[in-house]
Each structure stands twice: as structure tokens, then as C-alpha cells.
Amino acid sequence: MSAAAVIPRAGRVPIALTIAGSDSGGGAGIQADLKTFQELGVFGTSAITGLTAQNSVGVHGIWPAPVSSVEAQIEAVLSDIGTDAVKTGMLCSVEIVKLTARLLRKYRSSHIVVDPVTLSKHGSALLEGDAVSAMCTELLPLAELVTPNIPEACLLLGWQESDIRSVSAMTEAARSLLQYGPRHVLLKGGHLDDQAANETAIDVLVSQEDPSRHLLFSAPRIATVHTHGTGCTTASAITAFLALGMQMEEAVGSAKRFTHQAISSAVPLGAGIGSLWHAAHRTL
Ligand SMILES: Nc1ncnc2c1ncn2[C@@H]1O[C@H](COP(=O)(O)OP(=O)(O)O)[C@@H](O)[C@H]1O
Numbered sequence: 397m398s399a400a401a402v403i404p405r406a407g408r409v410p411i412a413l414t415i416a417g418s419d420s421g422g423g424a425g426i427q428a429d430l431k432t433f434q435e436l437g438v439f440g441t442s443a444i445t446g447l448t449a450q451n452s453v454g455v456h457g458i459w460p461a462p463v464s465s466v467e468a469q470i471e472a473v474l475s476d477i478g479t480d481a482v483k484t485g486m487l488c489s490v491e492i493v494k495l496t497a498r499l500l501r502k503y504r505s506s507h508i509v510v511d512p513v514t515l516s517k518h519g520s521a522l523l524e525g526d527a528v529s530a531m532c533t534e535l536l537p538l539a540e541l542v543t544p545n546i547p548e549a550c551l552l553l554g555w556q557e558s559d560i561r562s563v564s565a566m567t568e569a570a571r572s573l574l575q576y577g578p579r580h581v582l583l584k585g586g587h588l589d590d591q592a593a594n595e596t597a598i599d600v601l602v603s604q605e606d607p608s609r610h611l612l613f614s615a616p617r618i619a620t621v622h623t624h625g626t627g628c629t630t631a632s633a634i635t636a637f638l639a640l641g642m643q644m645e646e647a648v649g650s651a652k653r654f655t656h657q658a659i660s661s662a663v664p665l666g667a668g669i670g671s672l673w674h675a676a677h678r679t680l
């Protein structure tokens with residue numbers, strides 16, 4: 397993405413809505429999503445599903461937002477401003493998952509990217525256990541894309557994490573996730589634990605149109621611990637590129653490059669896992 401893309405364009409600015417949680421540390425959640433939208437020249441709106449007290453060493457508290465407040469935020473945005481694309485992140489509870497699906501159906505939203513956030517990198521639960529099946533039955537059928545990492549894919553499928561130890565197992569899992577109805581599945585390989593993954597970070601894209609075909613998105617693995625926000629940034633960058641009118645394959649490839657640049661310039665803030673630098677694409 398060139399610097400020209402961050403200059404507001406004449407005419408209507410593309411809009412993206414993020415329905416996600418707040419990360420006080422600024423690296424993930426709503427904060428990562430809005431930074432990404434802005435960097436990519438898309439006007440970001442938000443509905444905050446919950447608050448987290450979070451920093452580089454962990455998640456110190458989670459407070460789901462009242463369901464009525466999430467409803468009022470989404471209604472306020474969609475009934476007046478509208479949107480070209482929607483990203484969902486931390487949805488906290490079965491009630492918020494169901495509400496989100498109901499409102500996205502009501503407003504016939506398109507370009508819905510579901511990041512099925514369940515755990516933070518520090519292992520804190522960001523989605524209640526009984527919300528997983530609601531996500532599969534209510535939200536995934538509406539999704540143009542779902543973007544699980546390996547632990548999330550296993551949770552959605554009822555598999556063990558040890559079941560995905562290779563790119564071919566990732567491909568099989570991605571194909572299995574199509575059963576829930578999303579148009580595309582991007583299974584991210586940041587957590588892949590095999591020989592090849594020491595050098596490359598590989599993601600797999602499969603689509604309902606032709607489930608027998610799969611595309612690999614590969615980049616050199618950056619040797620860093622500072623990867624807080626990689627998942628949120630990937631999903632929100634894809635959402636922004638869809639809002640800008642790209643097709644899915646191009647949007648995923650462009651988002652992979654944007655996120656890779658942001659990891660390569662990550663900021664080692666705090667004593668633990670530092671966060672991505674979303675402005676890296678301006679100078680790299
Ligand atoms: N160290 C790394 N170097 C390069 N790319 C990475 C690295 N870690 C993760 N990625 C990429 O970042 C994106 C998010 O990855 P992943 O860690 O699997 O998701 P999550 O942040 O949701 O756990 C994927 O495109 C993955 O390939």
C-alpha cells in the first residue's frame with residue numbers, strides 16, 4: 397500500500413465497522429482495528445463489546461459491555477452512517493454473538509469478516525465457552541471470511557491442537573470449517589509447530605466456490621516475541637481492503653504484507669509481549 401492511499405480521496409470515503417473489545421494496552425482489539433482502518437484510508441466506526449485491562453504481560457480484567465449498549469452502538473452506526481464492511485473480534489458472550497448476528501442480518505451487511513477470538517496470547521478467555529456453538533450456527537453462516545488461528549480452529553471443530561501440526565492438516569481443518577457456512581476460511585499459521593514454520597509464517601485460504609482448491613500465503617517468520625495484535629491486525633486489514641473494493645485473494649495478500657511490515661517494526665513496549673506498529677507500511 398503506497399503513501400498515496402492514506403490521503404483522503406475525493407468523493408465517498410469507504411467505511412468499516414469493528415464490533416470488538418477494548419485493549420487498554422493499545423495493541424489488539426478495537427484499538428488495533430481502528431489504527432489499521434485509518435492507516436489503510438478507511439473510515440473506522442466501532443461498537444465496543446467489552447473492556448479489558450490489558451498490557452504486555454497479560455489480561456488483568458475483562459468486563460463485558462451490557463448487551464443493550466452493544467445493540468445501541470451497532471444500531472446507531474448502521475441506521476445512520478452505514479458501512480462497506482464489518483469485522484467482529486472479541487464478542488464475550490452468547491448473547492452478544494446472537495445480537496451481532498441478528499443486527500448484521502437486519503441491516504443485510506456485506507463483507508463480514510469474523511475473527512473468532514477466544515483466547516489472548518497470554519491464555520485469558522475472551523469468549524465464554526457456551527458462545528462457541530452460537531458463533532458456529534449464528535455468525536459463521538453470515539461471514540464472507542472467518543480468520544481463526546490454529547487453537548481457535550480446533551475449538552470450533554472440536555479437534556485437539558495436536559491434530560494440526562502441518563500445512564496439510566491446516567488445509568484439512570480449513571476445509572472442515574466451510575461446513576459452518578462462511579464463504580471463505582483463512583486459517584492462520586502463526587502457531588504452527590513444525591520444522592517449516594521455524595522459517596515461514598504460512599496461512600491457508602479455502603473457499604466454498606471450490607473447496608478442493610487452496611491458496612497458501614507465506615512470508616518469512618520474523619524472530620520476535622513482540623506479536624501482540626497480529627490476529628486483530630490481519631482481520632481488520634482484510635476488512636479494510638474489502639471495503640476498498642478488493643477481491644478476497646488480493647485482500648488477504650495485501651493484509652499479509654501490511655501485518656508483516658507491522659510485525660517487523662513492532663514496538664517493545666512494556667516488560668512482556670510488545671505490539672505491532674501499524675504505521676510501518678508508510679516507510680518500509
Ligand atoms: N513471527 C511472525 N513472523 C511473521 N508473521 C507472523 C509471525 N507470527 C504470526 N505471523 C502472521 O501473523 C498473522 C496472525 O497470525 P497468528 O499468530 O496465527 O494469529 P493470532 O494473532 O490470531 O494468534 C498470520 O498471517 C501469521 O502468519
Ligand SMILES: Cc1ncc(COP(=O)(O)OP(=O)(O)O)c(N)n1
Nearest residue numbers: 417424425516517624625626627628
Ligand atoms: C480486546 C482484545 N481483543 C482481541 C484480542 C486478541 O488479539 P490478537 O490479535 O489475537 O492478539 P493476541 O492477544 O493474540 O496478542 C485481545 N488480546 N484483546
